[in-house]
Amino acid sequence: MTKEHGLIKGDSVGQSAxxxxxxxxxxxxxxxxxGPSQIHKDWSAAGFSTAAVHAGTTDDPISGAVGTPIYQTSTFLLDDEQYRSVEEGYARDRFIYTRYGNPNQWALQTKLAALEGAESALVFSSGMAAITATVMAMMDxxxxxxxxxxxxxxxxxxxNQELPTLNMSVSYVDPRDYExxxxxxxxxxxxLYFEALTNPLLKLVDIKRLSQIAKRNKIRLIIDGTFLTPISCRIVEMGADLVIHSASKYLNGHSDLIAGAVMGSRKLVDMVWPRLLAYGGSLDPHACFLFERGLKTLAIRMAAHENSALQLAQYLEQHPTVKRVFYPLLESHPDNSLAVSVLKNGGGMISFEIMGGDKAALKLLKCLNIPKQATSLGGVESLVSLPFNTSHAGYTSKQRQDMGINPGCIRLSVGIEDAADLINDFEQALNSI
Amino acid sequence: MRNGIAVSALSEFVNEIKNDPAEGIAQYGVELNWQSGTRSKVTALPMSVGPHTVSRDFSWEIDEPRQLLGCNHAPNPQEYLLSGVGACILVGFAVGASVMEIQLEMLKVTVRGELNLSGFLDIDPEASVPFTEIQYCIEVTGDGTEEQFETLRQTALRQSPNAMTIMKGAAVEGELIINN
Structure with missing residues (x-):
């Protein structure tokens, strides 16, 4: 599409001031x-699966190919309109260079924004790239x-290690102690920076309450929603200014790429965009293609994750070798009443604690046939790990216990395998230790 | 980006304020701590733009020349006042030039003022305490016409909060806290 034909290479809604x-x-x-988006269409009345499949996806107008083609290019043909966008500061609305924007990024971003009910989104080369750019954009x-x-x-x-170098500081508080x-x-x-569901004990934060605190004190609320997707709750609609995801987890859902995302108002996401450019964490078009394909099945994957996770959590809770189980939809979960009121999907994360401490937990992992011993989460395959030798290895055993992470604590990302198969596997493994 | 001003973002901000005037309220503050003699250290307080706080991690010193009993270690209050007026006019000129699609190559603002210290020292009750006159000069190079630059000069002055505060005045309210 060229300007000679009266078309804009980018977002035709975004024009000069x-x-x-x-x-x-x-x-x-x-x-x-x-936006920016190649197609502005309101998906707010559509269901999650419909929006996940269709929002942002652009069929190829030349060949008629269904689905967004892979625009594996670093750069784009420039004309007067592109130059003007740079001169006046609306370059985010035009295709200029893939680090600035690319049709595959836009397709994905439009889909993410539609799922979150947000005005705008950005994708990044990792969740940490998303976090760094977003936090730095909101800080002076x-x-x-x-x-x-x-x-x-x-x-x-x-x-803890980077922000003090920039004369920025952080106070750490219990995510459920609102006073x-x-x-x-x-x-x-x-x-205010919090995670929607904490790792590994799956504490659910009250985002609406945090939003009230933020507004009362004239500050921004940023939520890392990685453990909960828009299928569970729309965090921006609940009052967060920005929601960040490690898209390597549920949003992509296949454990086959590293990506990040941020969603929010156009105003704030536009403030993040220059940091994406400066820090360089842009997502390659081919990775965008994979991510877009994964995102299309988000709703049905999350339904399968929840189905298997809830049944497995209920099974584990009654097993005599298991001391405690954390899953938001279990009545025994400390935040169950909040979870029932705000979550439309409980997700696939379970933490549980077994008799015999970390030694028994290590043995259990070796006896499991279906879940794979690996870090990360949110993939179609179940992944299992122990906080004491992975995510929380830097802490002493006392520090871990002070956080509530006791010996024998296991973190399980339940995949989309059949619940019966997972329960049978845990049955044989628990009987073997 | 022309003149380093993102006109698109400015336009979006302007129209945001048209829809919600609270977004256009900016609150500022500085704190001065006396060091010794005529010297003080200033710290910018957190400011707010609309409903959000902005951290302002800046500090600077103010002093007087030796002739006025200081050590001449830093600009004096009058120089900060004049620079605040000049910078404000300069911002307005650069923004206006960008709106008028004028590319600036050079922009210099000079501000001068005269005080009669007999007023401050209360030697002569007829002497003026405020500046008796403030003069500014804008020197510019760019692709605008003389008429455009004259329009810009007038607009930059008329829309400058600091220049207009000097020209029209503002209510000053104060309090005294005595710590014994």
Whole structure:
């Protein structure tokens, strides 16, 4: 599509703010629009599966091929309109260079925004790229963050090792102690940063309550929603300013790529975009293709994850070798009433604790035939790991116990395998230790 | 980007404020701590733009020349006042130029003022305490016409919050806290 044919190489809704004879800012016409996207279509009335399959996906107009072609290019043909977009600062609305934007990224971003009910989205080359760009976009020199004291290790390393170099600081608080969260806010605090569901004990944070605290104190709320997808809850609609995902997990769902995403208002995502450019964490078009294909089945995958996870959690809860089971939809879960009220899907993460401590847990893992011993989560295959020698290996056993991670704690990402097969496998493994 | 000003983002912000005037409210503050003599250290307080806080991790010093009993270690209050006026006019000029699609090559603003210290020192009750006059000069090179630059000069002055505060004044309210 070229300008000579009256078409824009990019988002035709995003236009110049300027017109001849303008004198001052009050005359500027450009307003924020959702996107950028090649196709602006409202999917808000559609179900999750319909939006997941169709939103953002662009069929090839030349060949008629169904589905978004792979635009494996680093750069795009430039014309006057592209140059103008750079000169006036709306380059995010045009195809110029793949680090800035690419049709495969846009297809994916439009789909993600539709699923989240957000105006805009960005995809990144990893979840950490998404976190770094987003946090830095919302922070100024000398700023302060109030964050969960049970953060994912990668995020904690960013906060603990990198931010102080930039004269930024972080206070860590119990993600469910809302009085402590508000008390930790300082005059220079700019962000509340929490994970929707904590790792590994699956504590569910009350996002609406956090949003109220953020608004009351004139700060932004950023939620890492990796453990919960839009199928479970739309975190932006619940009041978060931005939601971040490690898309390597449920959003892609096949354990075959590394990617990240952020969703939110066009205003804030536009603020993140320059950091994506500066830090360089752009997602390759071929990875976008894989991610888009994975995302199309998100709703049915999450239904299968929940189905198998709930049955397996119920089975484990009654097993005499199992001391405790954490799954949000179990009545025994400390946040079950909140989970029942806000989650449309309980997800596939289970944590449980067995008799015999870490030694017995290690033996159990070796006896399992279906779940694979591997880090990460959210794939179609069940993955199992022990916090003590993976995600929380940097802590002493006392520190882990202070967090509630007791010896024998196992983290299980339940895949989409049949529940009966998983239960049978755990039955034989638990009987073997 | 022309003149380093993102006109598209500016336009979106302008229209956001048209829809929600609260987004256009900016609140500022500085804290001054006396060091000794005429010297003080200033710290910018967190500001807010619309409903959100912005961290301002900046500090600077203010002093007086030796002739005015200082050590001449830093600009004095009048120089900060004049620079605040000049910078504000400069921002308006650069923004206006971008809206008018004028590419600037050079922009310099000079601001000068005169005080009669007899007023401050209360030697002469007829002497003025405020500046008796403030003069500014804008020197510019760019692809605009003389008429466009003259329009820009007038607009930049008229829309400058700091220049207009000087020209029209603002209510000043204060309090005293005595710590014994």
């Amino acid at each position: 300027l017109a001849p004879d303008m004198r001052w800012t009050s005359e500027l016409k450009r307003t924020r629009q959702a 020199k000398g700023a302060h963050i109030v964050a969960s004291n049970e953060l994912y290790g990668g995020t904690y390393n960013l906060f 402590a969260i508000e008390a930790a806010i300082q005059p220079n605090t700019q962000i």
